[in-house]
Amino acid sequence: MARTYLDWNATTPLRAEARAAMIEAMDVVGNPSSVHSEGRAAKALMERARAQVAAALGAEGQDVIFTSGATEAAALALAGQGVHCAGVEHDAVRSWCAEDLPVDRAGRISVEDPGHAAVQLANSETGVVQDLPEGLYFSDLTQAFGKIPFAFNWLGLTCGIVSAHKLGGPKGVGALVVKRGTDIAAQLKGGGQEMGRRAGTENLIGIAGFGAAAEAASRDLERGNWDQVEKLRNILENAIADRANETIFVGNESRRLPNTSCFLTPGWKGETQVMQMDLGGFAVSAGSACSSGKVKSSAALVAMGFSEEEAGSALRVSIGPDTREEDVMRFAEHWLKCEGKHRARRG
Structure with a gap:
């Protein structure tokens, strides 16, 4: 794969x-x-x-x-x-x-x-x-x-x-x-x-x-390479936001790094999402890499006022100048497919 x-x-x-x-x-x-x-x-x-x-x-x-x-x-x-x-x-x-x-x-x-x-x-x-x-x-x-x-x-x-x-x-x-x-x-x-x-x-x-x-x-x-990265990040977020109404994008009302998207889908654990994305061929994170493997909510998100459940559902996608539009769109489609199955299981 x-x-x-x-x-x-x-x-x-x-x-x-x-x-x-x-x-x-x-x-x-x-x-x-x-x-x-x-x-x-x-x-x-x-x-x-x-x-x-x-x-x-x-x-x-x-x-x-x-x-x-x-x-x-x-x-x-x-x-x-x-x-x-x-x-x-x-x-x-x-x-x-x-x-x-x-x-x-x-x-x-x-x-x-x-x-x-x-x-x-x-x-x-x-x-x-x-x-x-x-x-x-x-x-x-x-x-x-x-x-x-x-x-x-x-x-x-x-x-x-x-x-x-x-x-x-x-x-x-x-x-x-x-x-x-x-x-x-x-x-x-x-x-x-x-x-x-x-x-x-x-x-x-x-x-x-x-x-x-x-x-x-x-x-x-x-050279402005990161301006293009920001455009790809926005394409990704728009693709997800259009079809995942429950998902919360963290910090999107603030100035952000051009490559970073952190979004929460309450009730769907971040580490579960990471594993499902990995099986689909995508490397993403549920938070800081130094905390990988620890099943706990993000301290940063809790400090910002999100609940333990919300913070525990965080997924971080961070891209770079080598990332292509087809990469983020394929990821969005795979994530949305998994998110749809998650919603169906919840009833």
Whole structure:
């Protein structure tokens, strides 16, 4: 059976540019911390990637700290900081914060003290994009990076986090981006790599792929590729809305990522839908990939005011520039066929 991948918010296909950069990096033998010629060559490759990531983010190279991913980057920025967040944040952020910021049914977060708050730029499950307050301490930029235009230096943030595999890079590498002069205490201590803020020999191969992916993602954004993605997302939602009257589209009254559709069909469990779609050849999600396999309602949707039953019926479809109109229409037809059978069983 031909497979159709519609779970880009969980992870994206590896870009050709990233693959080529990683293969090139595999032949670089030196350690970036070594002072000999081989070490300097490795260092140069890493710093080129750092500049690529920084340019794509609208930041400066020295402000980018490479990590093993966004989860580690969040811990590096948030541990011991006394930061507050809303229940819609990713678990990697919520784990370090006091979860008491209000969020409305449209996914909009209210903040009174930005200097001690964490607010995501875009939600991984609903796609809702926030208007970040000036002076915000921390933002999870992971889902927004490469999909919508922004510049770290213009957002007024102290810290932000990103992950390579969300924009066509490899898994297992990410970055913390910090405002110049910010004091970040290292959690991993040793050789003093990453300007003394994250010890351990850098993942040169992954970092090279990250840099190439970030540069390519910026080109896609500039060319308007994600505008076409948004059109496909709207085609999908309209096809479903026309024939599924009970289905609720989350956050569609707010600004959203161009590729993300989260919809609820109360009484039809999200994990059941995921399995039925999988059997039909479609890869989709019932929420954040980090929560897959856990039979529980989405914490983000519950925080927005949806009931446990509604939140438990969520399905997320997230697409990308490689997605075709025929892909979303075939998915819509299969989903509607299954939804019709579900309604018939309920009587």
